[in-house]
Amino acid sequence: MKLHCEVEVISRHLPALGLRNRGKGVRAVLSLCQQAPRTEPRPRAGGERGGRHHACLFISTLKDKLGTRYEQLKENIEQFFTKFVDEGKATVRLKEPPVDICLSKANSSSLKGFLSAVRLAHRGCDVEAPLLTFTPVKTSEFEKFKTKMVITSKKDYPLSKNFPYSLEHLQTSYCGLARVDIRMLSLKNLRKLDLSHNHIKKLPATIGDLIHLQELNLNDNHLESFSVALCQSTLQKSLRSLDLSKNKIKALPVQFCQLQELTDLKLDDNELIRLPFKMGQLTNLRFLSAARNKLPFLPSEFKNLSLEYLDLFGNIFEQPEVLPVIKLQMPLTLLESSARTVLYNRIPYGSDIIPFHLCQDLDTAKTCVCGRFCLSCFIQGTTTMNLHSVAHTVVLVDNMGGTEAPVVSYFCSLTCYVNSCDMLM
Numbered sequence: 001m002k003l004h005c006e007v008e009v010i011s012r013h014l015p016a017l018g019l020r021n022r023g024k025g026v027r028a029v030l031s032l033c034q035q036a037p038r039t040e041p042r043p044r045a046g047g048e049r050g051g052r053h054h055a056c057l058f059i060s061t062l063k064d065k066l067g068t069r070y071e072q073l074k075e076n077i078e079q080f081f082t083k084f085v086d087e088g089k090a091t092v093r094l095k096e097p098p099v100d101i102c103l104s105k106a107n108s109s110s111l112k113g114f115l116s117a118v119r120l121a122h123r124g125c126d127v128e129a130p131l132l133t134f135t136p137v138k139t140s141e142f143e144k145f146k147t148k149m150v151i152t153s154k155k156d157y158p159l160s161k162n163f164p165y166s167l168e169h170l171q172t173s174y175c176g177l178a179r180v181d182i183r184m185l186s187l188k189n190l191r192k193l194d195l196s197h198n199h200i201k202k203l204p205a206t207i208g209d210l211i212h213l214q215e216l217n218l219n220d221n222h223l224e225s226f227s228v229a230l231c232q233s234t235l236q237k238s239l240r241s242l243d244l245s246k247n248k249i250k251a252l253p254v255q256f257c258q259l260q261e262l263t264d265l266k267l268d269d270n271e272l273i274r275l276p277f278k279m280g281q282l283t284n285l286r287f288l289s290a291a292r293n294k295l296p297f298l299p300s301e302f303k304n305l306s307l308e309y310l311d312l313f314g315n316i317f318e319q320p321e322v323l324p325v326i327k328l329q330m331p332l333t334l335l336e337s338s339a340r341t342v343l344y345n346r347i348p349y350g351s352d353i354i355p356f357h358l359c360q361d362l363d364t365a366k367t368c369v370c371g372r373f374c375l376s377c378f379i380q381g382t383t384t385m386n387l388h389s390v391a392h393t394v395v396l397v398d399n400m401g402g403t404e405a406p407v408v409s410y411f412c413s414l415t416c417y418v419n420s421c422d423m424l425m
Contacts, residue, residue, distance in 0.1 A: 001032040003114040004145065004166070005088070005106035007059055009068075012098040025104050027145040027166075029137045031058040031067070032117055055121035059101070060137040067137065070094060070101075077122040085111055087211075088188060092118060105189055107165045147189075151175060163187060168212075173197045180204055188212070196220055196243070208233020215241040219266070223247040231255035245269050245289070254363050257281040268292055268311070277366065277408075280304030290315070291395070297382060297406040301367060303390055310391035312405060317397065320382035320406050328414065329377045336377045339365060340412075343373040368412035369420050379411040381420075 006025035033056055054074055060067035081091035088106040092115075093099075103111065148169040151157055157175045167187050171194035178199050184190070185206045193210070196219040205227060207213070211234045226249065236258050245268040257278040264287040272293035280301030288307055292314035329336075342349060343365055351359050365373045385407045387394045394403050411417040 001114065001117050003030040003103075003106060003110055004028075005030065005111065006104045007061075008102040008104075009059070010100040010102060012100065025102065026061050029060045029067075030103075030114065031060065031137070032056075032114065032121065033058055054124075055118075057101075057118070062139070065136045065139075070097075073118065073121040074124045075122065077118070080115065080119070082115065085115070090115060105166055108188065165189070168192065170194065171196075171217075180207065185209065191215065193217070203227060203230060205229035205233065208235050210234075211238060213238050215239075217241075217243040218247065219243045220246040223249055225249060226252055226256060228253045228255045231258050235259060237261060240264065242266070252276050254278055260284060263287065265289070275299055275302070277301060277364075288391075297408050298385070300369070300407060300409045302407060303385060305390045307391035309393045310387055311395035312387070312397050313395050315397065315405075317405050318382075320384055324417065325380040327376065327378055327380070332377055335361075336375050339375045340373055366410040368410055368416055370412065370416050372412045374410060374412040377412075379414070379417045381409050381411065381417065382406050383409060 005028065007028040007030065008025040034054070054072060057070040057073060058067040059070070076095050078093045078095050081093070084090070086108050088108050088111055089102075089104045090106075090111060091103065092101045094101065106114075145166045146164040147166055149163065149167055150171040152171070152173050152175075154174070154176050157172065162183055163170065165187060166189055168189050169192040170184065170187065170190060171192075172181075172184075173194060174197045176199060177195065178201065180195065180200060180203060182204075184193065185204065188210065189212060190210050191212050192215040193207075193213060194215075194217040196217045198221050200218065200221040200223060203218075203223065203226070207216075208230050213235065216235075216239060223244065224247070226244065231253060232255055238261065239259055240261055241264040242259070242262060243264075243266040245266045247270050249267070249270040250273055252272075252275070254276050256276045258281075260282060261284055262282055263284050265282075265285060267288075267290040269292045270290075272290060272295055275290065275295065275298060277299035278301055279299055280303070282305065285305060286308045288305070288309070289311040291311045295312070295315040296318045298312075332340075339362055341347075343362060349359060349362060361375055365375050366378055368374055368378070383406070384404045387397070387403050387405055396402060397405055409420070411420065
């Protein structure tokens with residue numbers, strides 16, 4: 001029985017000697033084998049299968065294919081640490097020698113099966129999987145540890161075998177994919193996924209289960225939306241770079257701004273008619289490109305960004321309206337008053353507490369320049385903003401050399417509007 005993973009063997013004597021472990025695992029193959037007689041220096045291939053055998057553990061690396069043997073697992077394991085087994089991590093603490101065998105970057109289901117077999121061996125029970133005598137690991141075994149795979153043609157795309165589970169960077173461009181391959185979603189170590197230049201129309205919500213994903217490239221596909229489920233997934237904590245350029249997206253959900261770790265965002269050559277009005281929440285964003293869309297104006301919170309690079313060339317920015325749009329109603333409706341109170345006091349809400357459509361109303365509430373919120377009772381005004389106020393480097397927005405763009409602002413009351421009149425002139 002074998003397990004492919006990264007292994008770090010830590011001697012528990014090191015701290016007592018004032019020494020530290022190097023703290024880094026190496027790619028290895030763990031083999032659970034039957035115990036060879038002590039008179040034999042190495043077990044021979046083709047040993048007896050099945051039966052009740054004393055088990056031993058071999059750890060083989062690319063530099064040491066013969067492996068290090070840990071004999072007599074029976075009653076020799078002090079403790080198993082399996083809190084992070086679903087992430088492909090575990091530790092086996094041996095009594096003799098006094099070492100901790102730390103496993104990482106393993107396939108979680110394979111790891112669980114291997115640990116179950118080791119537990120049985122520790123108890124002296126029959127292991128369900130047959131125990132073989134040890135044979136030196138072949139170099140080809142270590143190919144399963146590939147961390148990067150680049151496929152740029154349909155003929156090279158693997159149809160009959162899985163992707164190496166240890167992949168951290170996967171590129172499958174120009175492969176004619178109409179959907180995301182479900183096999184990719186089991187690559188739990190994936191940090192960079194490049195699906196550019198395909199025909200993907202929809203993204204599965206399970207992409208959000210790739211907890212380490214930092215870069216996602218979907219350039220030149222047929223996407224029409226980016227789902228709320230992805231915006232509310234674990235991508236909130238991991239995703240740094242997102243390329244949605246050359247698709248057919250008309251709008252991004254307001255929840256998109258929950259991807260607050262984003263530093264690079266490319267939205268060029270879509271059909272965007274607006275940006276999420278809570279863009280200002282993307283406080284880590286440094287690179288934003290949304291050229292050649294259909295944006296008539298920018299949201300008011302856009303001015304809260306602090307960018308290094310901004311490209312909004314080729315949009316259809318409109319001239320600011322001279323007169324504001326007034327949608328004030330006095331007294332405020334119960335819905336408006338309640339919504340303002342919930343948002344201002346940051347009272348938690350969710351579809352398990354209030355109806356879903358009310359959650360949507362609260363999610364899409366507008367922010368007044370004073371910092372308060374408004375739902376459907378507001379004054380809307382438009383002004384221009386020099387984009388250099390939010391970005392160090394700005395690509396000209398038109399062929400006339402302009403660097404200004406219209407910004408929509410909202411006011412929760414006539415007082416706020418009057419106080420800000422000088423800004424709108």
